Amino acid sequence: MTAAIEINAVHKQYGATQALRGVSFSIARGEFFGLLGPNGAGKSTLINILAGLTRATSGTARVAGHDVVGEFASTRRALGVVPQELVFDPFFSVREVLRIQAGYFGLGAENDPWIDELIDALMLTDKAGANMRSLSGGMKRRVLVAQALVHKPEVVVLDEPTAGVDVELRKSLWAFIQRLHRDGHTIVLTTHYLEEAEQLCDRIAILNHGQLAALDSKPALLARGLGKVLAITTAAPLAVVPEALRAKVKSRKGNTIEFELDIARDSIGDILEALRAAGAVITDLHTQEPDLEDIFLQITHGEK
Amino acid sequence: MNTRGLYTLFYKELLRFYKVALQTLLAPVLTALLYLLVFAQVLEQRAEAFPGVSYSAFLVPGLVMMSMIQNAFANSSSSLIQSKVTGNLIFVLLAPLSAFEFLLAFVLAAMVRALLVGLGVCLVALVFVPVPLHNAGYVLLFAVLASAALGALGVIAGIWADKFDQLAGFQNFIILPLSFLSGVFYSIHSLPGFWLTLSHLNPFFYMIDGFRYGFFGAADVSPALSLAVVALFLAAIGALALALVARGYKIRN
Ligand SMILES: Nc1ncnc2c1ncn2[C@@H]1O[C@H](COP(=O)(O)OP(=O)(O)OP(=O)(O)O)[C@@H](O)[C@H]1O
Ligand SMILES: [Mg+2]
Numbered sequence: 001m002t003a004a005i006e007i008n009a010v011h012k013q014y015g016a017t018q019a020l021r022g023v024s025f026s027i028a029r030g031e032f033f034g035l036l037g038p039n040g041a042g043k044s045t046l047i048n049i050l051a052g053l054t055r056a057t058s059g060t061a062r063v064a065g066h067d068v069v070g071e072f073a074s075t076r077r078a079l080g081v082v083p084q085e086l087v088f089d090p091f092f093s094v095r096e097v098l099r100i101q102a103g104y105f106g107l108g109a110e111n112d113p114w115i116d117e118l119i120d121a122l123m124l125t126d127k128a129g130a131n132m133r134s135l136s137g138g139m140k141r142r143v144l145v146a147q148a149l150v151h152k153p154e155v156v157v158l159d160e161p162t163a164g165v166d167v168e169l170r171k172s173l174w175a176f177i178q179r180l181h182r183d184g185h186t187i188v189l190t191t192h193y194l195e196e197a198e199q200l201c202d203r204i205a206i207l208n209h210g211q212l213a214a215l216d217s218k219p220a221l222l223a224r225g226l227g228k229v230l231a232i233t234t235a236a237p238l239a240v241v242p243e244a245l246r247a248k249v250k251s252r253k254g255n256t257i258e259f260e261l262d263i264a265r266d267s268i269g270d271i272l273e274a275l276r277a278a279g280a281v282i283t284d285l286h287t288q289e290p291d292l293e294d295i296f297l298q299i300t301h302g303e304k
Numbered sequence: 305m306n307t308r309g310l311y312t313l314f315y316k317e318l319l320r321f322y323k324v325a326l327q328t329l330l331a332p333v334l335t336a337l338l339y340l341l342v343f344a345q346v347l348e349q350r351a352e353a354f355p356g357v358s359y360s361a362f363l364v365p366g367l368v369m370m371s372m373i374q375n376a377f378a379n380s381s382s383s384l385i386q387s388k389v390t391g392n393l394i395f396v397l398l399a400p401l402s403a404f405e406f407l408l409a410f411v412l413a414a415m416v417r418a419l420l421v422g423l424g425v426c427l428v429a430l431v432f433v434p435v436p437l438h439n440a441g442y443v444l445l446f447a448v449l450a451s452a453a454l455g456a457l458g459v460i461a462g463i464w465a466d467k468f469d470q471l472a473g474f475q476n477f478i479i480l481p482l483s484f485l486s487g488v489f490y491s492i493h494s495l496p497g498f499w500l501t502l503s504h505l506n507p508f509f510y511m512i513d514g515f516r517y518g519f520f521g522a523a524d525v526s527p528a529l530s531l532a533v534v535a536l537f538l539a540a541i542g543a544l545a546l547a548l549v550a551r552g553y554k555i556r557n
Contacts, residue, residue, distance in 0.1 A: 051397075052397065052556065053394055053397055053398070054557055055552060055556060072400070073400035074400075077400050083394055087391035087394060087395075088390075088392060090390070091320050100312055100315075100316050101399075103308055103312025103313075104306075104313065104399030104400070104401060105309065106309050106400075107308070147395065
């Protein structure tokens with residue numbers, strides 16, 4: 001089976017700016033894929049190349065097996081893109097916009113039930129007849145999502161779809177996207193809300209300065225982190241930290257010591273034993289798993 | 305061929321000007337009517353351009369063609385620049401439409417607007433001035449070819465311009481002078497040598513002259529020559545527009 005998306009040595013030059021410097025990776029069909037990176041990393045540029053909105057300076061890209069330049073019509077039928085910019089056509093109502101967009105893809109009245117379903121799922125029913133101009137920013141963004149899905153594309157790419165969307169709608173939007181994913185659509189997501197990516201995505205790529213800085217499954221990526229943090233509270237402040245543990249101490253505050261553990265090598269049991277051997281009376285203990293934000297910051301060297 | 309896609313874009317472009325018909329259809333008809341009333345009043349005493357054709361009658365086809373030229377151009381160019389500036393052109397760019405389908409939709413919509421405006425100017429003018437009809441085929445042929453050419457020129461200008469004022473410049477420094485200096489208000493034979501030569505280089509002159517032939521059966525140059533020039537102009541502008549769209553010049557940066 002061909003990949004949903006294949007990106008091969010893609011470079012993009014804007015004047016003196018190198019937006020992408022040789023990016024290659026592929027996304028399998030049915031994946032929920034996260035494309036992360038700091039501002040200006042090249043995420044939107046890469047998406048625009050897939051969508052045919054921008055042409056790569058060199059390199060090739062394929063969507064559902066079709067070359068994005070040579071077989072643009074098949075590519076675009078297979079692809080739905082929610083753009084990052086909040087763009088809209090002020091001449092039309094929500095329903096008109098969706099009908100028109102479907103028409104561009106060769107779909108007519110037979111597609112109206114799906115349009116109704118989209119309007120309903122994205123909670124736009126009250127606004128279906130309203131002019132685009134009269135919608136709030138979050139509503140406009142939901143219309144953008146509906147527009148991207150109007151032709152039931154196999155691959156759905158969302159460029160920061162939740163920017164400016166309130167909490168409740170964000171949740172319902174994710175529920176809807178997850179439903180699409182369960183129905184077999186490939187989902188590619190960019191977001192600056194890393195918890196979102198951590199919750200939703202199976203596999204994550206991190207772009208930095210136009211290059212792929214990481215590409216891994218979520219667990220593997222999380223495991224790359226500096227590690228767990230183990231916080232131990234003792235009955236009385238420890239006089240001395242056992243020699244073997246000194247290198248791992250992250251912070252000390254009163255009765256509490258935080259250790260930073262290497263997931264692969266350190267065991268919590270060993271640490272507790274060492275502390276007890278040193279006479280510590282342990283009253284409380286908790287651990288904190290590394291999260292995507294830590295990994296992200298580590299990989300992009302603290303830029304955000 | 306994505307016929308429904310092409311039709312949808314065409315239809316969307318129709319709706320776009322229809323929703324502001326006051327400005328896109330009625331205003332140009334009123335402008336042309338004002339020209340007709342003022343110029344006919346002032347210049348009626350001049351010699352007949354063609355034997356038996358009053359100056360007012362002579363003026364009507366020129367005004368009709370000028371209105372079509374300006375409105376065909378305005379329709380595609382303003383739609384494109386607006387969509388570019390507001391960013392909503394991407395909805396069309398994301399669709400599986402070929403360069404040819406994209407161009408054709410914009411040109412057809414521009415033609416419909418131009419023909420509606422032309423018809424409007426014609427009907428209103430006939431209330432004031434009787435105009436003969438020598439050959440309806442020529443009238444229609446020139447109306448269609450000229451509005452198609454200007455629709456395509458509007459696509460080029462709309463793609464090229466980054467800002468509204470660049471488009472206004474194109475309109476004020478190219479379209480307007482060419483349409484005024486094309487024999488709308490006079491037979492170019494009344495011009496001194498240099499200006500006569502210059503007029504012969506102006507494609508709009510042939511559009512008006514051929515169109516006028518359709519009404520009076522008389523013109524400054526042969527209708528066959530006008531037809532050839534206008535058809536060639538359309539082919540050249542159409543090819544250039546198609547090449548620009550296909551390359552994604554400025555729209556798929
Ligand atoms: N049309 C353009 N013209 C010139 N430079 C551009 C253009 N589009 C993007 N760039 C540059 O390319 C680089 C990558 O931009 P891009 O929009 O792809 O970043 P991004 O990862 O999507 O960032 P963000 O998180 O802010 O959306 C940036 O340096 C940007 O300034
Ligand atoms: Mg971006």
